[in-house]
Amino acid sequence: MDVFSKYLNQKVDIAPLITFRIFFGLLMLFSILRFWYHGWIEKLYLNPTFHFKYYGFEWVHVPDNYTYLLFIICGISAFLVALGYQYRLAMLTFFLSFTYIELMDKTTYLNHYYFISSLSFLLIFLPAGRYFSMDAIRKKNSSRYIPRWNIDAIKLLLAIVYIYAGVAKLNYDWMYNAMPLKIWLPSKFDIPFLGDLLQQTWLHYAFSWAGMLYDVTIVFFLLYRRTRWLGFMAVVVFHLLTRVLFPIGMFPYIMISATLIFFSGEWHHQLLRFFNKIIVGSKKYLANQKALEVDVSRKGQLKRMLIFSFFIIQILLPWRYLCYPGNVFWTEEGYRFSWRVMLMEKAGYANFKIVDAKSGKRFYVDNRDFLNSFQEKQMSTQPDFILEYAHYLGNHFKRQGHQNVQVFVESYVALNGRKSRPYIDPTVDLMKERESFEHKDWILPFETKD
Numbered sequence: 001m002d003v004f005s006k007y008l009n010q011k012v013d014i015a016p017l018i019t020f021r022i023f024f025g026l027l028m029l030f031s032i033l034r035f036w037y038h039g040w041i042e043k044l045y046l047n048p049t050f051h052f053k054y055y056g057f058e059w060v061h062v063p064d065n066y067t068y069l070l071f072i073i074c075g076i077s078a079f080l081v082a083l084g085y086q087y088r089l090a091m092l093t094f095f096l097s098f099t100y101i102e103l104m105d106k107t108t109y110l111n112h113y114y115f116i117s118s119l120s121f122l123l124i125f126l127p128a129g130r131y132f133s134m135d136a137i138r139k140k141n142s143s144r145y146i147p148r149w150n151i152d153a154i155k156l157l158l159a160i161v162y163i164y165a166g167v168a169k170l171n172y173d174w175m176y177n178a179m180p181l182k183i184w185l186p187s188k189f190d191i192p193f194l195g196d197l198l199q200q201t202w203l204h205y206a207f208s209w210a211g212m213l214y215d216v217t218i219v220f221f222l223l224y225r226r227t228r229w230l231g232f233m234a235v236v237v238f239h240l241l242t243r244v245l246f247p248i249g250m251f252p253y254i255m256i257s258a259t260l261i262f263f264s265g266e267w268h269h270q271l272l273r274f275f276n277k278i279i280v281g282s283k284k285y286l287a288n289q290k291a292l293e294v295d296v297s298r299k300g301q302l303k304r305m306l307i308f309s310f311f312i313i314q315i316l317l318p319w320r321y322l323c324y325p326g327n328v329f330w331t332e333e334g335y336r337f338s339w340r341v342m343l344m345e346k347a348g349y350a351n352f353k354i355v356d357a358k359s360g361k362r363f364y365v366d367n368r369d370f371l372n373s374f375q376e377k378q379m380s381t382q383p384d385f386i387l388e389y390a391h392y393l394g395n396h397f398k399r400q401g402h403q404n405v406q407v408f409v410e411s412y413v414a415l416n417g418r419k420s421r422p423y424i425d426p427t428v429d430l431m432k433e434r435e436s437f438e439h440k441d442w443i444l445p446f447e448t449k450d
Contacts, residue, residue, distance in 0.1 A: 008304075010148040013265025014131045014292075015272060017151050018084075021128040022275070023257040025082025028094065028116070031250045032075035041067055043372075044108055050370055050392055052106040052378070052385055055435050060103040067104075073097050081123075084133020088124060095120040106385070107378045111341050112251035115161060119258075122157060122310065125303050126150045127292055132272050143292035153307060154261050157314065159219040164318050164339035166215025171343070173329070174212065178204035179416040180345035188245055198245075214238055222262040235259045246342065324439050330415060330446035332382055333439060348380030348413040348423065352390065354397055357404035365393055381413050383424065383440050390430035407431045421447065 035041065045051075045062045053060065063070060074097035080090035099117045102108065127146055129135040136142035173179040178201070185198040185207070197203055214234065221231030239252035260268070321334025328335055329344045352365040367376045370393070379385040390407040398405050407430045411423040421444075424430075428442040 008147060008149060011145040012148045012151060013269070014127070014144060014146045015265045015268035016261050016263065017126060017128050017146065017154070018132045019268045019271050020154065020258065020261050021084065021087075021123070021133075022082050023260070024119075024123070024254075025078050025080070027250060027254055027257060028078035028098075029075050029082065032071055032078065034250070036068075036071060041071060044374075045104060048105070048372055048375060050375070050389075051104060052375070052388055054103055054106050055384070055437075057103045060100060062104050070097055070101060074101065081128075084129045084135050087129025087133060087135050091120065091124045091128075095124060107375050109336060110248075110251075111339060112248070112254065114337055115251075116254070118310075118314065119154075119157060122153060122307065125307055126153065130292060132276075143290050145290075146292045151261060153311075154258075155219075155223075156311060158258060158261070160311075160314050161339055162215050162219050165341045166212050166217075168318075168338070168340040168343060169208070169212040169215065171329075173416045174208050174343060177416065178208045180343070181207050183345050183417055185245070191244065194244075211238075222259055225264075228262060232259060232262075326443070327446040330413075331440070331443050332384075344416055346381040346413055346415050347420070348377075348411065349420070350376075350380040350386060350424075351410045352393055353408045353410065354393065354402070355406040355408060356402065357406050359404075370396075380411070381423075383443050384435060386411065386424060387430055387433055387435055387440070390433075394431045405431060415446075 045067050046064070051062060074094060077090045077094040077097060080086060081094055095117065098120060102113050102117060127143065127150060130141070130143040130146065132142075169175070182201070182204045185204055188198050189195040191198065218231055218234060218238075221227045221234065224231075236256055239256050242248060243252040318338035321328040321338065324331060324333040326333075328340075329346075350367070352367070353362055354365060355362045367379075371379060371389075379389050386409060390409060394405045394407045408426055408428070409424050409430060410426050412420045413423040414420040423444060425442045425444055430442075433440075433442060
């Protein structure tokens with residue numbers, strides 16, 4: 001216990017946390033503007049007539065034209081975070097608005113969106129507004145030094161993301177079949193200089209193994225001072241290469257800027273002096289030597305317990321797939337929120353049949369009448385999507401006057417280059433099934449004959 005108390009009272013320079021706040025706020029603002037500019041608000045949220053919901057968050061709805069206001073609030077709060085103005089309120093507002101946006105439609109799920117929500121939640125409790133901020137100027141209450149755990153918390157979250165992503169790559173398809181890179185990389189034949197090289201099978205395996213080794217080791221290179229610059233160069237090369245090869249938006253730039261947290265306080269102060277000169281055109285620099293003491297009040301203890309609980313969840317949640325039988329890439333039970341990044345390529349087909357249980361009359365549904373192409377692609381390979389859509393169809397036709405409605409699906413899925421095979425039991429009436437955390441026994445077993 002003495003060791004823990006000693007650790008809580010260790011002080012470090014606040015500068016790494018401050019530059020992290022600035023880059024985070026600016027990148028999030030740019031992400032919101034980019035999302036708006038490309039018309040994705042309309043395409044993903046306003047145009048669809050049906051939205052897939054996360055289990056337990058069915059109450060989260062798209063607020064029609066107020067969706068634009070939601071994005072405006074999210075963008076403004078991100079900018080205020082960068083400025084450090086009303087930091088804690090701005091960070092809370094960003095977390096709530098960004099997370100609400102992500103919960104509006106499960107179709108848009110991405111690991112890096114989950115990372116942003118997790119990181120923004122953590123940042124609410126960190127004193128990132130106590131230095132080089134409008135709050136510090138207004139309140140004349142800046143702190144040059146803070147308890148070390150505030151910066152270590154961000155490092156720990158980054159370590160979880162990288163290491164779990166690496167461990168997830170330790171599977172047969174990734175390591176021994178170079179899948180799905182063997183599918184994706186040859187399609188990049190038009191990339192200058194790299195196009196021909198990306199057709200080579202040996203490169204697919206090299207990228208698979210290098211990606212796994214990078215994920216499981218990069219944090220240790222960044223933690224050790226003598227290898228830090230080498231590690232950071234690896235971060236830059238890795239993420240810029242993935243940006244060139246795959247359409248993953250802002251995530252590479254977010255991760256590159258985030259890893260700067262591992263550099264020394266003095267290095268970050270040089271960066272802050274540079275920012276200061278650009279902003280105010282002066283060499284005058286905020287340099288209060290005051291240290292922020294550990295909050296020993298009940299409120300401070302509660303905050304640390306909340307952060308501790310947050311990390312326990314982050315560490316345990318990715319392992320929940322072990323509670324389910326079968327191949328996690330096939331069933332996707334326990335797949336999300338576990339840092340399995342770009343590990344599979346699934347193509348599917350789902351044909352829904354509406355049956356009158358008494359008369360036996362039946363007809364098939366044209367999914368294009370209810371879903372856009374992106375929604376249909378996501379739905380056809382994910383069991384919880386298929387179940388939710390089946391209930392939506394059943395309720396829709398009940399409202400149209402159909403009686404004794406049953407919903408069946410003929411579904412086929414191909415995983416990581418294998419032949420397409422039956423996915424959902426076609427004899428199960430999905431209207432009788434309910435979403436839960438229990439295993440979905442109507443998913444057909446995964447066979448590995450090919």
